[in-house]
Amino acid sequence: MEYTNLGKTGLKVSRVGLGAWQFSESWGLVEYEKAKSIVHRALELGINFFDTAMVYGRGLSENILGKALNEIGVRRDQVIVSTKIPGDFLNPQDIYKSVNKSIEILGLKYIDVLLAHWPPCWHNFPTYVYARALEKLVKMGLVNYLGLSNYPVELVESFRNSLASTDVEVFQIRYNLVERSAEEELIPYAEACNITVQAWSPIAKGALTGKYTPENIPKFEDVRVSEPVFDPDNFSRIWPVILKLREIGEKYGKKPVQVALNWLIMASPVIIPIPGAKDTTQVEDFADSVDWRMSYQDWIELEELSSNVNILQSISYLKYRKF
Secondary structure: OOEEEOOOOOOEEEOOOEEOOOOOOOOOOOOHHHHHHHHHHHHHOOOOEEEOOOOHHHHHHHHHHHHHHHHHOOOHHHOEEEEEEOHHHOOHHHHHHHHHHHHHHHOOOOEEEEEEOOOOOOOOOOHHHHHHHHHHHHHOOOEEEEEEEOOOHHHHHHHHHOOOOOOEEEEEEEOEOOEOHHHOOHHHHHHHHOOEEEEEOOOHHHHHHOOOEOOEOOOOOOOOOOOHHHOHHHHHHHHHHHHHHHHHHHHHOOOHHHHHHHHHHHHOOOEEEOOEOOOHHHHHHHHOOOOOOOOHHHHHHHHHHHHOOOOOOOHHHHHHOOO
16 A cells, blocks of 8 residues: 655545545444444555545434444554535534544544534634634644635635635645646645545546446436436446446456546545445455556546547436426
8 A cells, every 4th residue: 555645734545535424424334343344344454544524424423433443443643534515514612522422422532533514604603713622622632634625715814814824734625637627726736735635536436437328327316326427428428438447447347436546546645536446355456456557648648538529417407497
């Protein structure tokens, strides 16, 4: 397993992490022993960076992840766990209560990285107020580092300028081979400020695994039921990319998913993909996406092919609107 620094901290984290949103009703993985086996296999393969959130399964994901890490017996300083507090909870009183509850549910004594999950756009909490409240948790030792998930640069700047003694070390943003808007502003900003980027949806909710075809677009009964990437028109746009992933994978003895993750890792030194797994085989696939590099020629072919893909987020509305 490859390791890199977490932001400016010097803390070593695996170059691919494991997202734990799958440990929830949304994705259907609620069986504890199966989830524990996924966490255990990740640790065996050298993955030490885990991500969850308060809203995943309304605490179920945090509970499963923390319980598994404790039962497996991994030393606390050998794992780095990030969790996220929703924008709805960014009133200071809610921050203290919910973070204390999150630490209790995780059972890990402290949170390595606490990220604001999204801006409090519905509640109008001032940025400087919740930034200082989150910083206070760092000063008290309940949280080691802060991060921001799904924040625009303007709000990132406001948040960072509100801090007195710490800084933002992690961004969490949607980024994959066919959804690359983050390259315009967020990733260059992260590189300039030495901020780690946790890339969520790094395989486009499974679309880049090679499992699906234009003739076999699944009818989901889970969180992906309305995912634009699986709309037939959108999927037809990414299909050439999937074929190229297969072709390059055959050259290196790798699966399409491993090529897609490797491309992200090569795209920038600050990027750490955090795919989610529903079984141990998927974890093994993720671990095999690092410790090798495709050639520059193969990387640039994917770069050029995917840069022409435009996933229309409004496509279902445009197709099925009533008026």
